[in-house]
Amino acid sequence: MTQKLTWKSIFGCCNAKSHLKQTSSLHRRLSLSDVSDPTSPLSVDDLSTSILGSKLHVFTLAELRVITSNFWPSNVIGEGGFGKVYKGFVTDKLRPGLMAQPVAVKTLDLEGLQGHREWLAEIIFLGQLEHPNLVKLIGYCWEEEHRLLVYEYMARGSLENQLFARYSSTLPWSTRMKIALEAAKGLAFLHEADKPVIYRDFKSSNILLDSDYTVKLSDFGLAKDGPEGKETHVTTRVMGTQGYAAPEYLTTGHLTIMSDVYSFGVVLLELLTGIRSLDNTRPGREQSLVRWARPLLKDQEKLERLIDPRLEAQFSGKGALKVAALAYKCSSHLPKCRPTMSYVVKILESLQGFDDQLVVPFVYVVPNEKNKYFEKEEGKNFY
Ligand SMILES: Nc1ncnc2c1ncn2[C@@H]1O[C@H](COP(=O)(O)OP(=O)(O)OP(=O)(O)O)[C@@H](O)[C@H]1O
C-alpha cells in the first residue's frame, strides 16, 4: 500500500519562516504540478495543514463578509480577469499573529475565464516566495465553489491607474525611475531563484504601489516554473496580455525568462511615454506602443518627442537616453539580444536619486557621444 504524502511529511514540521525563504537550499520549492497533477501524491486538501497553511491564514467566507462589509459595492477597488477586488479591514482580534490592517480581497468570478488553477498558482507561488517587491499574500478562502485571496492593501493601487487614469496627477521622472527599478528587482528575484520563476504577466496593472510608491508585483496566477535541466524553455498554451507578450512566445508558445524581459521593456516604454502598450484610440500604426515607438528610440530628435509631455521637460536628458537604450534592448524581437534583469537593475540603479527640479530641459549637446548608450545589437549599429 502506498502511503499518502503530505506537504508536512516532505518538508518536516518546524518553524515555517525558516524554510519558506527562497534562499534556503534545503527544501525544494513546491510547484503547481505537485498539487494539481492528478497523479501527484499531494492533494489540495493538504493546503491548510501544509507549510503554506502555517504561513497563510485560512479565512471563512463569513469572516471575509465581515472584513469587506458584506462585499459592499463601494468597497470595490478594481476588477480583472479573476474577478472583483474589495478593500477590507482586518482587526487584530481575528487571528493570533494577524495585525490589524487594511487588506485587498480578490474574489473569483464564478462566471469568469479564470478559476481554481489561477487561484492555486497564486497560493503556491506567493505562499513560498518572499521579497520586498512582491505583494504579500495574507491568506485565502476556499468554500465550496468560492475562491478568494487576501493581500496586503497597496494604497496607490496599480501603476496603470497612476500612469493612465484621466484625473491622476503626473508621476515625476524620479518616481518613474524608482518604480522601474523596484519592479526590475522583483522580476530579477524571480528569475534568479534557485528554481527560477517566469512571471508571464508583467504589465502596469500588476505593478502595485504603496503610499510611498514602493512597488510590489502581484498576480501569480499565470506564473510558471522555469525550464529544468537541459531544457531552454517551457512550452505552454499562450496566455498573458496583448501588448505585453513577447513575439516569440505568441508565435511558438515557448516561454523563457526573456519573455518577461520583453514585457518589462514594454512597461519601461509606458513609463517613458505615458502611453498604453495598446491604445486603439490612437491612429492605426501608433496603436501598438512597441511597434510605433521602438524605432524612434534610436533617433535622438524623435526620442525627444516621444517622452511624456506631461513631464514638462522635467527629466534628465542623459537618464532618458539610457532608459531609451534599455527599453530598446529589452523589447528586441530576438530574445538573445535582451539583457538579463540583473543587468537592467544595474542600469536603473545608476539612474536613481535624480532631482526633477534641478534639471535643464532635455537637449542633446554631446554629438560625439551620441552612440554611447546604444550598443551593437543584431550585428548592426543603430546609427
Ligand atoms: N493588493 C492590492 N491592493 C490595492 N489594490 C489592489 C490590490 N490588488 C489589486 N488591486 C486593484 O485591483 C485591480 C484589479 O486587479 P487584478 O489583478 O484582479 O486585475 P488586473 O491586473 O487589472 O487585470 P488582469 O486580470 O488582466 O491581471 C488592480 O489594477 C488594482 O487597482
Ligand SMILES: [Mg+2]
Ligand atoms: Mg492583476
